Amino acid sequence: MVELSRRGFLAAGVTAAAGAVLTACVGSGNSGSGSGGGNSNTITWWSSHPGKSTDVEKDLITRFQQANPSLTVQLVDGGKNYEEVAQKFNAALSGGALPDVVMLSDVWWFNFALIGAIAPLDDLFGKASVNTSDYVDSLYADYAWNNKHWALPYARSTPLFYYNKAVWQQAGLPDRGPTSWQEFDEWGPRLQDVVGSGKLAHGWGNATDYLGWTFQGPVRTFGGRYSDQFDLKFTEPGTIAAANYLRSSIHDKKYAAISNDIANDFGAGIIASTIASTGDLSGIAKNAKFDVGTAFLPAPNGPGCVTGGTGLAIPAKISDERKVNALKFIDFITNTDNTTYFSQKVGYMPVRKSALTSASTEQFLAKNPNFATAVNQLPKTTSQDYARVFVPGGDKIIGTGFEQIGLRNADVDSTMASVQSQIQQIIDRQITPKLPK
Numbered sequence: 486m487v488e489l490s491r492r493g494f495l496a497a498g499v500t501a502a503a504g505a506v507l508t509a510c511v512g513s514g515n516s517g518s519g520s521g522g523g524n525s526n527t528i529t530w531w532s533s534h535p536g537k538s539t540d541v542e543k544d545l546i547t548r549f550q551q552a553n554p555s556l557t558v559q560l561v562d563g564g565k566n567y568e569e570v571a572q573k574f575n576a577a578l579s580g581g582a583l584p585d586v587v588m589l590s591d592v593w594w595f596n597f598a599l600i601g602a603i604a605p606l607d608d609l610f611g612k613a614s615v616n617t618s619d620y621v622d623s624l625y626a627d628y629a630w631n632n633k634h635w636a637l638p639y640a641r642s643t644p645l646f647y648y649n650k651a652v653w654q655q656a657g658l659p660d661r662g663p664t665s666w667q668e669f670d671e672w673g674p675r676l677q678d679v680v681g682s683g684k685l686a687h688g689w690g691n692a693t694d695y696l697g698w699t700f701q702g703p704v705r706t707f708g709g710r711y712s713d714q715f716d717l718k719f720t721e722p723g724t725i726a727a728a729n730y731l732r733s734s735i736h737d738k739k740y741a742a743i744s745n746d747i748a749n750d751f752g753a754g755i756i757a758s759t760i761a762s763t764g765d766l767s768g769i770a771k772n773a774k775f776d777v778g779t780a781f782l783p784a785p786n787g788p789g790c791v792t793g794g795t796g797l798a799i800p801a802k803i804s805d806e807r808k809v810n811a812l813k814f815i816d817f818i819t820n821t822d823n824t825t826y827f828s829q830k831v832g833y834m835p836v837r838k839s840a841l842t843s844a845s846t847e848q849f850l851a852k853n854p855n856f857a858t859a860v861n862q863l864p865k866t867t868s869q870d871y872a873r874v875f876v877p878g879g880d881k882i883i884g885t886g887f888e889q890i891g892l893r894n895a896d897v898d899s900t901m902a903s904v905q906s907q908i909q910q911i912i913d914r915q916i917t918p919k920l921p922k
């Protein structure tokens with residue numbers, strides 16, 4: 486049975502609302518008055534269960550409680566996706582009960598760090614006996630800002646190129662992903678001839694399915710970027726060239742379209758390829774009735790793929806005792822055994838170096854080559870541009886710009902200029918005044 490999108494059925498509308506609410510909080514400079522009291526023996530964890538991981542998260546909690554009988558963990562459904570969890574956390578900062586552990590994705594943690602709503606973890610690592618040196622360096626470094634760390638990696642992903650091996654074979658293509666987007670542009674019409682009308686060679690995600698994330702790698706291969714730190718690059722030639730490629734694949738060559746649910750459309754055979762998260766792996770493998778191929782994103786001349794996914798953070802306003810217990814819990818559920826378990830059950834990457842090289846991981850990857858694609862691509866990835874991950878609402882603005890080009894054939898130059906001006910306004914009003922001098 487095909488399942489609903491892991492982003493959540495109502496995700497599009499709610500995401501926009503989440504962006505608006507958080508923007509108001511960041512602008513107000515309010516780091517929150519909520520503390521919610523809380524019981525120091527009960528750890529409340531707000532999660533959106535990425536990759537449909539509710540049952541796996543419950544298993545992790547059981548393991549923690551067995552190892553720590555004096556502590557209880559309460560798993561709270563924080564929403565259907567990262568944006569809803571951020572919205573719920575933002576609301577709690579105004580006086581509601583705060584969680585002990587909150588899931589904050591790549592695009593949310595910085596904003597809460599900037600307003601002082603989440604705790605820097607560095608002073609707590611010793612108290613909770615956390616060995617940070619075992620976290621994969623790049624994933625740990627993703628949460629560094631102002632000489633402190635603000636979260637730890639949990640469900641971390643990269644985009645992958647997924648393809649339908651049967652369609653590839655019928656089109657006479659080699660059993661691999663494209664080496665460049667230019668090569669894929671040649672393959673697209675051949676694949677389209679095979680799938681015929683009503684289906685498509687490729688589906689690009691929509692804004693809710695994080696098109697601003699999955700298209701960041703392709704933009705790099707065209708020589709573009711979203712930004713260099715907070716210096717915006719949406720109107721530079723490379724970024725425009727990438728957006729023109731997106732437009733042309735849909736409106737000129739007609740082998741691609743914006744899909745409203747890339748994982749389900751791919752699994753159902755409606756689109757023969759897509760870029761989706763490693764977190765989609767287990768769901769796609771379950772749904773697809775054909776051989777699924779995965780490949781690195783094309784990267785012919787440098788990085789063509791970024792990291793993503795979510796980390797776990799701790800609210801600043803809870804007691805130190807609660808913070809230490811919360812950190813012990815985060816450390817435990819991301820330890821070697823547990824990050825391995827989570828990764829193998831869901832598809833996200835192991836976040837510990839010891840887990841990447843363990844015998845269990847090696848055996849699993851040997852039997853599951855699609856999971857190996859994700860792990861092997863990790864060293865080739867690069868961190869994301871500030872315009873997407875450090876600007877509140879930036880992801881939505883970027884994804885919506887590309888979506889308009891894809892859905893409505895919107896003019897590329899003016900759309901990208903509009904994206905740039907919307908994001909610049911947020912930087913000027915809400916970020917620059919709050920940056921440390």
Ligand SMILES: O=P(O)(O)OC[C@H](O)CO
Pocket residue numbers: 535567590591592640641642643695698762763764792793794795880
């Ligand atoms: O769906 P995920 O967990 O791979 O996350 C994708 C993006 O990084 C979310 O901003």
